[in-house]
Amino acid sequence: MDVGQLQRQFIDYTASLFREGFLDDQFTQLRKLQDENNPDFVFEVVSLFFDDSEKLVNNMAKALEQPIVEFEQVDAHVHQFKGSSSSIGAHRVKNVCAAFRGFCEQQNSDGLEQQIIAAGGSIPMVE
Numbered sequence: 001m002d003v004g005q006l007q008r009q010f011i012d013y014t015a016s017l018f019r020e021g022f023l024d025d026q027f028t029q030l031r032k033l034q035d036e037n038n039p040d041f042v043f044e045v046v047s048l049f050f051d052d053s054e055k056l057v058n059n060m061a062k063a064l065e066q067p068i069v070e071f072e073q074v075d076a077h078v079h080q081f082k083g084s085s086s087s088i089g090a091h092r093v094k095n096v097c098a099a100f101r102g103f104c105e106q107q108n109s110d111g112l113e114q115q116i117i118a119a120g121g122s123i124p125m126v127e
Contacts, residue, residue: 027089049088056081064112074112075104 017023034041060077063070082097096119103111116122 022090022092024089024091026086026091030088045088049084049090052084053081053093056084069107069109071104071107075101078104 014023018027030045031042056077060074060081063074063077078097078100082094082101085091085093085097096115100112100115103115
């Protein structure tokens with residue numbers, strides 16, 4: 001596959017992410033910050049986002065596994081995740097975080113479980 005074909009595929013894929021609501025204009029702004037002096041800027045920022053996201057999701061999971069859920073602690077992790085998602089233009093993640101925070105504020109465990117399942121996660125069964 002030649003470079004031109006790969007570039008077209010990348011452009012098409014990025015366009016589909018915008019159409020489907022995964023990305024918003026903040027991602028466009030982020031891409032504008034990349035230049036010849038820092039050609040890997042977007043890659044580096046998105047990689048940091050994924051690394052931080054993994055840590056935040058693991059921290060949320062640990063907090064939710066506690067016998068007594070400290071909703072304030074879960075909300076703090078979700079708030080941080082929402083902020084980092086917003087800063088890179090991860091629109092859908094930001095929206096899921098907003099809904100998740102609402103359930104944290106209501107201390108609604110059932111709502112949190114529904115959000116986790118809707119996002120593709122699972123809830124371990126306790127016997």
